[in-house]
Amino acid sequence: MPRQKEVIYLLYYDCLSETEAGIKLGISRSTIRTHKKRALKKLERKLARWVYCSLSSNHTTT
Numbered sequence: 469m470p471r472q473k474e475v476i477y478l479l480y481y482d483c484l485s486e487t488e489a490g491i492k493l494g495i496s497r498s499t500i501r502t503h504k505k506r507a508l509k510k511l512e513r514k515l516a517r518w519v520y521c522s523l524s525s526n527h528t529t530t
Contacts, residue, residue, distance in 0.1 A: 472507035475500055 471493070478489040479500075486500045493500070 472503045472510070475503040476507050479504060 474493060475489060478484045478492060479486065484492065486497050486504070490497045490500045
């Protein structure tokens, strides 16, 4: 997980390319893509859960 955070940070906050991020971390471009895909999938699941819980808790009956 820490490596996934590093990859996301480098790609989206430091605006590095996948190749540049791979060089900086000493891993291949395909490994960068794998970490990015896994991290974004985790984020997607967490956001979906958060949205579902938010909508469920705000739903009131009168």
